[in-house]
Amino acid sequence: MHEWALAEAIIDYVSKVLRERNAVKVKRLVLRIGKLQTIDKEILVFALNNLAKEYDISIDEIIMRDEEITLKCRKCLTQWTLSPSQLPEDIREAIHFVPEVVHSFTKCPKCGSRDFDIVSGRGLSIESIEVV
Amino acid sequence: MAKLEDIDPRVLVIKKRLKVVSEIIPVMSSKGGVGKTVIATTIALLLARKGVCVGLLDLDITNPSTHIVLGINPASIVPEEEKGVIPPRVHGIEYMTIAFYSKDNPLPLRGTEVDEAIKEILAITRWGRLDYLIIDTPPGLSDPVLDVLSYMDKISPVIVTTPSPLSLKSVERLLFMLTEAGITPKGLIENIANKPSERIIEITKKYNIQYLGNIPYIENLDIIITDPERLVKSDFAKKVDSIVSKLVEANK
Numbered sequence: 129m130h131e132w133a134l135a136e137a138i139i140d141y142v143s144k145v146l147r148e149r150n151a152v153k154v155k156r157l158v159l160r161i162g163k164l165q166t167i168d169k170e171i172l173v174f175a176l177n178n179l180a181k182e183y184d185i186s187i188d189e190i191i192m193r194d195e196e197i198t199l200k201c202r203k204c205l206t207q208w209t210l211s212p213s214q215l216p217e218d219i220r221e222a223i224h225f226v227p228e229v230v231h232s233f234t235k236c237p238k239c240g241s242r243d244f245d246i247v248s249g250r251g252l253s254i255e256s257i258e259v260v
Numbered sequence: 261m262a263k264l265e266d267i268d269p270r271v272l273v274i275k276k277r278l279k280v281v282s283e284i285i286p287v288m289s290s291k292g293g294v295g296k297t298v299i300a301t302t303i304a305l306l307l308a309r310k311g312v313c314v315g316l317l318d319l320d321i322t323n324p325s326t327h328i329v330l331g332i333n334p335a336s337i338v339p340e341e342e343k344g345v346i347p348p349r350v351h352g353i354e355y356m357t358i359a360f361y362s363k364d365n366p367l368p369l370r371g372t373e374v375d376e377a378i379k380e381i382l383a384i385t386r387w388g389r390l391d392y393l394i395i396d397t398p399p400g401l402s403d404p405v406l407d408v409l410s411y412m413d414k415i416s417p418v419i420v421t422t423p424s425p426l427s428l429k430s431v432e433r434l435l436f437m438l439t440e441a442g443i444t445p446k447g448l449i450e451n452i453a454n455k456p457s458e459r460i461i462e463i464t465k466k467y468n469i470q471y472l473g474n475i476p477y478i479e480n481l482d483i484i485i486t487d488p489e490r491l492v493k494s495d496f497a498k499k500v501d502s503i504v505s506k507l508v509e510a511n512k
Contacts, residue, residue, distance in 0.1 A: 133344030141269035228377040232365035
């Protein structure tokens, strides 16, 4: 349940925001979920709610926005996407933990280079946080 | 003050993950090929044999090699998940390497991606209570070294160098940078040196750090380098052990 580790990072951040803005609660937390990391949203929300309770933080609303995967080759500039569901399970799992290892298992479909950027859809990030 | 939106939430959790570690010892050298990996891994093996709680983290993201010295195949190990990742125990060492995930395949990465991978690993790895976390760092002064300096609160680096003129300049650059960052290294090891060299001793005096000892050139090291059982009994390990005693002594 590596989602817990990510949730912990988010909640640590949220409590810092509350402290620094002298706020009492989170009205809305918007998370971007990059598809490369194949995050289990149910587990993530469960972990976020549990940790929020533990930290005595109240969050009214958690919104999750999926972010599509875009990879861009640095050699020939081709852009492409990837379907993690089509990767073998052990590789999907490895990318789930450290998305950068996608470079070990994927190449540019046009020129075969492994020198590409993950332009979007890498993993979990905070889009915005509204506190009151 | 940085805007909160600029803060990567992982950086906050990294400090928490490392709170259980009494001392972080990155093994560093700006020059490649001076023996950082073998020294870092041997230090971890020897500490584990003394019954000390020790972790080993390989931060050479694009070219991890500590697993070769530990004699294991990282592709065959899947670290246990428990609210993060629990480092597998290898020869009594809590061990973490990206090779568990790259499965020892080539992993070409740009600098920002190396930084991303390091942040991810540090954020998800849940170390146990450790007396020492030994970190193998790659050569150069790029992302892994900067990450160690930026994301870790208290570090006591061990510097490795050889007597080669090519290493001398590198070691000075690194010491200059650490001094500037307000970091005091635990000391310096002179590797592949049959006797301590004056130039190196001069440098340690200049930067006011301990000369931990020299390790002579060892003929058959390559033969035993992948066999921890033989490695810990070797002349090389005897030399490293006397250095380890100094490292541990300094903390008493």
